[in-house]
Amino acid sequence: MAAMEPAYRRDRAAVAAICASLLAAGAFEAPTVLATQDRTVWAASPWRDDPYHAVLGLAELAVPALGLLIVLRLFGWRAPGRSDRGQQTVRAAGTMTALAGAALAFEWAAVLAGAHAAARTGWTSLLIAGLVVTSLLTAAAGVLLARCRWPRGSARRWRHDWLGDAALLCRWTPLPRRWIGPAAVAAVRRHALTGFVAASALAAAGVAGAQAIGEQLTDPLLVAWYFVVEATSLIAFCLVSNAIAGFVVRPARGRVRRAAEAALVTGGLATILAVAFRDVARAALGAGPVASVPTLVGLTLGVGLGVAVLTTAVLLVRTQDSSERATG
Template sequence: MEKNGRVSSAVVWVSLATATAFEALTVLETQDKTVRAASPWQDDPYDVMVSLAQFTVPMLALVIALRLLAWRAPGGADRAWQTMRAAGVMTTLVGLTLAFEWVAVIARTPSSFSGWASVLISGLVVNSVLTVPAVLLLVRCRRRPGSSRSRRQDWLGDVVFVCRRIPVLRAWADADAVDWVRRRAMTVFVVVSTLAAAAITGAQAIGEHWTDPLLITWMLIVVATSDLAFCVISNAIAGFITRPPRTRTRRIAEAAMVAGCVAISVATAFRDALWSVLGTGTLTSVPALAALTLGAGAATSVIAAALLLARFPQGPSGPGRHHSDAAGVHLRRPGTNR
């Protein structure tokens, strides 16, 4: 067990080092206007993925690093497994972003690679090389010994463990507060996503001198829904908060909502291509942009809900039946035991 803990810790540290190198280059290429102007992946759809990773990767890196403070606390097997899964999510985001950036490089003519563009491509090569060992280590350690449904410890429990050792925070780390967060995990995700989106949108609006309230509101919704999908999906994978049993209707509604949130981000990334198919002319109107992207999200949510309701019909126990699944929105087909 101790040997497995050391291996898991090493894998986590390699993933954190990879994320740090990735974030350093990403901040440079997105926050410096001169560098951004030369970036091969400054335009959509590449920029949507870069923008998402720019904020989600450091968030994951921070919570992973903080969890190392409780690494030797009780529940080590669950902690190591969940932390490696979180590191896997973080590394996957890094890998997907690097893939988008490589596509952007391939799509451009080599003659345009000069100055800062050459520096960014060199950094892309370095990040790609650093990501490979992290991916290989995570794949090698992907199997968890024992049942995947025997989870007893989550990240919230570790927060309580650490807070109870800090006199100032000890009063807040009681059972009632923990139960409140577990019962209202979706509310917590929505609030956190909205606050993060407000900060990002505010900074963008100030930096770009936006004055159109509709444009600002649209971006707030796009960023908030993207963050919300990230929170729910990453929680389903890494088990940040073990959620209590939920009804079938609630679980389907959450799954449909996440599908709609993802669809908004996808529609935003490929808005010009979608508009060329569905609209006429060039997409320059903010109302048309909002209708296209948010409409795609709403339509996807409705379709996803209909498909899930059809695929997972009501069981014999009636509408009040609850499903216990700490991982999030996973649904099992009737009659299966796996």
């Protein structure tokens, strides 16, 4: 009984931290959606332009997605594999909180830099007040999550994951058993990257379509650019969050596959950073803001592609050298 007490306390602390992170995520998402979807509110927002908007846009999509997954997993909290589930869910909550925190940091940067000071209205004051409250909630959630750390290296011993829990919960639905049986789960594990790419492309298509309709875009190149930027950033998010939170525990992969996935991550991150800081970088080089769509596409996607190719080359050369030393 005494040995079970620390585990019991850690379990309670994990649930409390996860709930706090969900509360902070809700507090972040509500004003974010209001600001981005209401033109009057958005016009008064200090962070309506890049580089602030690029980071905010990614967090606006990723935070509710992670929050929904976390809430669904809480329904199977007491199923077998509770220790793995607790650690993975805390990590997912930490990822969600970190994303919200990064977006909040960019919002504070916009406020402190005096961005769009001449256009500020009463809505601006309300947005900043919400920013203060959300920042406090996010910081508190981060502190609680930091106290729920598991021993170093415990992630390598995971035997349960979110995919297994989803298959378990689906047994209570009318879905055919062949769709949720061990063979189907194993197939998803083998093709996890395909699933991440497909889900990212689907979400990116929705975002790009909504952007095209909302802003009445008529340039197909610009719409395609929106889609590629969203898709690459979401693929990077899926791979990173899966590595952190273990959504799908995957079989071992070869060096080429690992290098390709690392390239997707670095390329996606480089692309979103190039989008965010394109005008800042050009100003530092003495050039003006991007004035044409082809220049925008070439600059941002070119940076992402270049970083991805460089990552692939470096990792393949490094792993080849390591293999030669091991066999030499």
